[in-house]
Amino acid sequence: MDEKRFEEAKKKIIGIQRKRPGIGTLQEKTVHAVMKNYYAPDEGMHEIPIGGYVADIYTGERIIEIQNGNFYKMRGKLDAFLTQYPVTVVYPIPHTKWLIWIDEESGELSKKRKSPLTGSAYLAFKELYRIKSYLKAENLQFRFPLVDMDEYRLLNGWSKDRKKGSCRYDRIPVSLYDEVAVEKQEDYLQFLPEGLSEEFTARDLAKAAKIPARTAGLVLNILTYMEVTEQSGKRGNAYLYRAKDEISCRVSDKTF
Numbered sequence: 001m002d003e004k005r006f007e008e009a010k011k012k013i014i015g016i017q018r019k020r021p022g023i024g025t026l027q028e029k030t031v032h033a034v035m036k037n038y039y040a041p042d043e044g045m046h047e048i049p050i051g052g053y054v055a056d057i058y059t060g061e062r063i064i065e066i067q068n069g070n071f072y073k074m075r076g077k078l079d080a081f082l083t084q085y086p087v088t089v090v091y092p093i094p095h096t097k098w099l100i101w102i103d104e105e106s107g108e109l110s111k112k113r114k115s116p117l118t119g120s121a122y123l124a125f126k127e128l129y130r131i132k133s134y135l136k137a138e139n140l141q142f143r144f145p146l147v148d149m150d151e152y153r154l155l156n157g158w159s160k161d162r163k164k165g166s167c168r169y170d171r172i173p174v175s176l177y178d179e180v181a182v183e184k185q186e187d188y189l190q191f192l193p194e195g196l197s198e199e200f201t202a203r204d205l206a207k208a209a210k211i212p213a214r215t216a217g218l219v220l221n222i223l224t225y226m227e228v229t230e231q232s233g234k235r236g237n238a239y240l241y242r243a244k245d246e247i248s249c250r251v252s253d254k255t256f
Contacts, residue, residue: 030172068092069127078137078140093123098114121191147176188228
């Protein structure tokens, strides 16, 4: 994590010199643009044609793809890129988020409201599941930057206050809180937080990591697929898991 470089990338994209287009005409989303300049300040590395696709960043040795979600759409790119180069997929995750609503007719902005939710790297597992069959590729790595950001939404939803079912217009990065790297198999151990017993259930993981039970299930699905954890029995109707000895019985003291 390089806070100075992040600030420089942010200033370059959302600084006073940038003229933002009107509602409905924004092209490249701001988070994507800032992250692209953060990971590759040299614009000569941006948007490089490779294997019938366009890589967000090509350093000459590695491809870096900035993905804001919908990992399943990357399958074609991964098929083409992974046969030629190491690939790092960057998935920016909102950490602390402030909501601002836009009235489409007047252009008026609401006051900022802080979201009660705090994002973590565990949110990436929903997306990892969508490309599960690619995760064992030796030259595939991930970066999950946790970004504090302002989220602008259009007041065009179906509810009375026009917020439910509304469309997100853009997200503007404020600061880089942290960055989680998954570069090798044992890096997945960091998703087993301190305080877990040697054997644990999905519910135990959910409680220790402070994540929903459904997310904990996805985490264990991926960790077991990656042969980082294994089923070790049952406790009532719940499956028990443990870290595989050949990877490491040590869990990270880092939580998200």
